[in-house]
Amino acid sequence: xxxxxVSRLEAENQRLRRAVEELSVLNELAxxxxxxxxxxxxxxxxxxxxxKTIGAEQGLVTLVDDTQVDPTQTYVRTVSSSGDRAxxxxxxxxxxxxxxxxxxxxxxxxxSDSRFGGTKWDPSIRSIICAPLLIHGKLLGVLTLxxxxxxxxFTEDDKRLLSIxxxxxxxxxxxxxxxxxxxxxxxxxxxxxLARTIQMRLLPNEMPQIEGYDIAGTSKPAQSVGGDLFDVxxxxxxxxxxxxxxxxxxxxxxxxxxxxxxxxLRTNAMARIDPAKCISRTDELLCQYTPKSTFVTGVxxxxxxxxxKCEYSNAGHVKPIVIRNHGQSVERLETSSLVMGFNASIPRxxxxxxxxxxxxxFLCTDGIDEAMNEHRQLFDDDNAIDFLKQNHHxxxxxxxxxxxxxxxxxxSGVPQTDDITLLIVKRN
Amino acid sequence: xxxxxxxxxxVGIISIKGKFLGAKEGEAFKEAVNSLRDSGTKYxxxxxxxxxxxxxxxxxxxxxxxxxxxxxxxxxxxxxLNARIKNLFLMTRLLGTVFKxxxxxxxxxxxxxxxxx
Numbered sequence: 001x002x003x004x005x006v007s008r009l010e011a012e013n014q015r016l017r018r019a020v021e022e023l024s025v026l027n028e029l030a031x032x033x034x035x036x037x038x039x040x041x042x043x044x045x046x047x048x049x050x051x052k053t054i055g056a057e058q059g060l061v062t063l064v065d066d067t068q069v070d071p072t073q074t075y076v077r078t079v080s081s082s083g084d085r086a087x088x089x090x091x092x093x094x095x096x097x098x099x100x101x102x103x104x105x106x107x108x109x110x111x112s113d114s115r116f117g118g119t120k121w122d123p124s125i126r127s128i129i130c131a132p133l134l135i136h137g138k139l140l141g142v143l144t145l146x147x148x149x150x151x152x153x154f155t156e157d158d159k160r161l162l163s164i165x166x167x168x169x170x171x172x173x174x175x176x177x178x179x180x181x182x183x184x185x186x187x188x189x190x191x192x193x194l195a196r197t198i199q200m201r202l203l204p205n206e207m208p209q210i211e212g213y214d215i216a217g218t219s220k221p222a223q224s225v226g227g228d229l230f231d232v233x234x235x236x237x238x239x240x241x242x243x244x245x246x247x248x249x250x251x252x253x254x255x256x257x258x259x260x261x262x263x264x265l266r267t268n269a270m271a272r273i274d275p276a277k278c279i280s281r282t283d284e285l286l287c288q289y290t291p292k293s294t295f296v297t298g299v300x301x302x303x304x305x306x307x308x309k310c311e312y313s314n315a316g317h318v319k320p321i322v323i324r325n326h327g328q329s330v331e332r333l334e335t336s337s338l339v340m341g342f343n344a345s346i347p348r349x350x351x352x353x354x355x356x357x358x359x360x361x362f363l364c365t366d367g368i369d370e371a372m373n374e375h376r377q378l379f380d381d382d383n384a385i386d387f388l389k390q391n392h393h394x395x396x397x398x399x400x401x402x403x404x405x406x407x408x409x410x411x412s413g414v415p416q417t418d419d420i421t422l423l424i425v426k427r428n
Numbered sequence: 429x430x431x432x433x434x435x436x437x438x439v440g441i442i443s444i445k446g447k448f449l450g451a452k453e454g455e456a457f458k459e460a461v462n463s464l465r466d467s468g469t470k471y472x473x474x475x476x477x478x479x480x481x482x483x484x485x486x487x488x489x490x491x492x493x494x495x496x497x498x499x500x501x502x503x504x505x506x507x508x509l510n511a512r513i514k515n516l517f518l519m520t521r522l523l524g525t526v527f528k529x530x531x532x533x534x535x536x537x538x539x540x541x542x543x544x545x
Contacts, residue, residue, distance in 0.1 A: 246484065247484075248485055248487060249484060249485045292496075293488035293489055293491055293492035294488055295484075295487075295488060295491065295520075297484075297519075297520060315521075316519060316521045316522070318519065319519075336519070336521055337521055338522065338526065339521065342491060342522075342526065343526070346525070366516075417483070418483065418484075
């Protein structure tokens with residue numbers, strides 16, 4: 001065998017040895033991270049294996065947070081060090097370079113490398129090798145190793161091996177991140193479900209049974225939770241308090257203000273505070289504790305069941321309607337004042353009306369006339385009034401159900417955009 | 429974007445278009461109003477001529493706009509409300525007591541009596 005053949009065989013042997021080594025490292029890495037469900041675990045294993053295989057002093061993974069406006073504003077998920085030195089922090093210049101170039105890089109003389117002229121490296125850094133963690137061309141992070149333990153610095157073989165390791169790691173890391181996101185989403189959904197249960201308990205489960213009256217109401221949030229509120233409470237035989245309200249906005253933020261407003265109104269109603277004062281007190285608290293862009297509209301009232309004498313105050317809410325005398329006529333209770341939560345010094349007044357036998361008091365939130373159909377037409381609350389006039393003989397709960405189905409039928413599958421709440425007080 | 433910001437002399441004009449449903453555009457809208465204030469614009473007109481719908485979050489944002497510019501010593505008026513949005517402002521009693529409204533943007537700008545920046 002000639003010297004040429006010997007040298008060719010040696011080179012081939014070396015190539016095969018490297019290939020076996022690489023396969024064995026990949027196999028080890030796959031075994032180590034295969035069972036990892038969290039990205040923390042994956043990153044830790046990747047760093048440990050890379051540091052050991054390539055023979056570096058330290059290693060770290062810098063994950064690029066794609067929710068940040070500036071993608072170079074990154075955070076480190078884990079740092080693994082094989083030595084006793086102080087742990088090195090990730091370098092923003094390296095991450096920036098990787099965002100642009102997305103390919104492996106060796107810096108065996110970082111302090112004098114012209115590509116990183118303005119960068120202040122830690123004095124303990126002698127050599128650097130890094131590789132991108134890419135998935136579908138998107139940079140998830142950067143795997144960086146510092147200071148080759150033996151020899152002059154990192155080699156092209158190290159670069160090739162690190163590229164293979166980073167490719168393998170990126171896929172597992174991406175899967176782990178997706179799994180974590182899904183888990184977070186499930187947790188949020190569970191919390192929303194709990195929030196809905198709590199909110200539903202803040203709304204009346206059943207209406208007070210009052211001789212000569214029939215009362216019903218319902219509230220249907222557009223999302224899991226909503227900003228509408230209502231209640232009817234018989235505080236004493238001669239004092240029944242009722243209210244309906246609508247917090248601006250929707251979803252969780254609105255539901256927090258809703259819970260607060262419901263509690264304040266209930267506390268005041270239980271103390272037989274008159275409607276105007278109930279609104280003033282609620283207004284003061286909302287002005288104090290809610291942002292300027294949050295306001296609440298509402299009608300607060302009370303009546304004496306024996307006489308039907310009813311007092312109410314309206315803070316920028318949909319006008320209450322009284323359908324008189326078994327549907328014979330309709331009266332809108334016009335007087336109103338500014339919404340709550342904006343200016344607590346606004347004077348509030350209580351107005352008087354009377355609920356006679358055959359009268360129906362109808363209160364709703366604007367979710368009814370904001371219901372939209374597929375032709376972008378809006379439901380007119382006059383339809384609800386006509387329904388009540390024509391169906392005055394129905395029970396209050398059937399009337400409530402009837403109006404809700406009318407609105408649903410009108411929208412015919414177009415998702416509800418606003419919370420819908422109805423309250424009906426009928427005097428038999 | 430459902431809104432845009434321009435100037436007529438020293439008055440900022442915030443033109444709202446289509447559905448002004450605050451939850452969607454809230455943050456961008458707040459930032460635009462803060463930028464107006466930070467650049468020294470204290471008076472603004474909310475031009476609703478192109479707005480066909482507004483929800484309570486949208487109204488909340490108009491209130492916040494007023495509070496922000498009033499705190500800076502300025503004011504906000506509304507121009508060109510369609511009947512539906514006007515009803516919403518009337519129902520909440522914000523029109524008259526809190527906001528003044530004008531038929532056109534020009535009338536609204538003129539109401540401030542400011543002529544140069």
